[in-house]
Amino acid sequence: MSQSTLDQLLGAVAGADQVLILPHNDPDPDAIASAFGLKKLLNQRTTLPVEIAYQGIIGRAENKALVRYLGRPLRPLTKATLQRAACIALVDTQPGTGNNPLPTDVTPHIVIDHHVWRDETAAAAFYDVRPDFGSTSTIVAEYLQTAGVVPDRMLATALFYGIKTDTMGLVRGATPADVDAFHTLQALTDLNALDEIQRAQVPASYFKGLVTAFQSARIRGPLLTSYLGPMSYPDQAAEIADTLLRLQGTTWVICAGYYEDELVISVRSRARSGGAGQLVRAIVGELGMAGGHGTMAAGHIPLNGADPAALAEELERRALDLLKLDAKVPESPLI
Structure with a gap:
């Protein structure tokens, strides 16, 4: 990364009196680490107060453990915080995706992401979107390196874990840049803390969900x-989809459940061509918002009083049609 790109990023917040960093809703390790890393960069290179806030739930035990390890650097977003924010940075998400709390009439100053390009992003004062990268943590690590900011043990652990989870240990969508950042950060990582995060104890509801x-x-x-019915937290569908994808002979997994007034659908793929993001966008269609990558994707649909089980069945019918699978072929239960 060039110094001029870093200067453009810092220039985007020039004149601001504070910065609000927003990761995507229900933030995962990559989003948490990216936000934490950007905050570190801005703290080192500017005098601006920087705050990280999120919308939704941090539900997975590992994600909760990561946030505790980092000293709880992000807090739930309030309406007052959002209304007074004059300078907003989006990380691991973009405007118009529907998976972040940015109002549709607000333009962010900064967007850093590795998901599919959204045209709304072009209005930002500064944007860096690299859909070919395996994680946003890698992008943020490059900015830190260019700025001469060596991540401390805590930040290195977060960024390393962000890359590790989003690329499944470099086997899913990793680029040479992801590999380089992974190995550089590994040498700085608190391995004992990482072990505690990865083996975080789970509540009984986790096993009930399984x-x-x-x-x-x-x-x-x-x-x-698989249909989960009511979920304990929004990303429970993704957590279980990852487990189900391990079934021998399975290429596609579609796992759905509802949390509060929203149906959440998680798609996983082992197909060589990927296509999880395309599939979930086609399945969800006009019903809600969806997106993702070749092997992992998700969608969110407001229920508005609809029966979540019936809606999940409709999504399954759409998937069968899109995957060209004969709906008349009998299903077999897993157990």
Whole structure:
């Protein structure tokens, strides 16, 4: 990365009196680490107060453990915080995606992301969107390196874990840049803390969710679908989809459940061509917002009084059609 690119990033906040960093809703390790890293960069290179806030729930045990380890650097977003924010940075998300709290009539100053380009992003004073990268943490690590900011043990651990989780240990969508950042950060990582984060204890609801997922799982050829019903936290569908994808012979997993008034759908793919992001966008269509990468994607649909189970069935029918799987072929239960 060039010094001029770093200067453009810093120039985007020149004149501001504070910066609000917003990761995507229900932030995962990559979003948490990216926000934490950008805050560190701005703290080192400017005198601006910087705050990280998020919307949604940090539900997975590992994500909670990461936030605790970092000293809880981000807090739930309030309406007052958002209204008074004159300078906003989006990380691991973009305007118009529907997975962040940015109002549609507000233009962010900074956007740093590795998801598919959104045209709304072009209005930002500074943007760096690299869909070919495996994680946003890698992008932020490059800015720190260019700025001469050596990550301390805590930040290095967060960025390393962000890359590790989003690329599944460099085997999913990793670029040479991801590999370089991964190995550079690994040497600085607190391995004991990382072990505690990765092996964080889970509540009983986690196992109850697994039981529901296994009992409802149905197999039709290369596709496995599962409906969880009510979920304890929004990203429970993604957590269980990752587990179900390990089933021998499975190429596609579609896992759905609802949290409060929203249906959440998680798609995972082992297909060589990927296509998870394209599939979930086609499945969700006009019903809500969706996006993702080749092997992992998600969608969110407001229920507005609709029956979540019936809606999940409709999404499954759409998936069967898009994957060209015969709906008349009998399903077989997982267990």
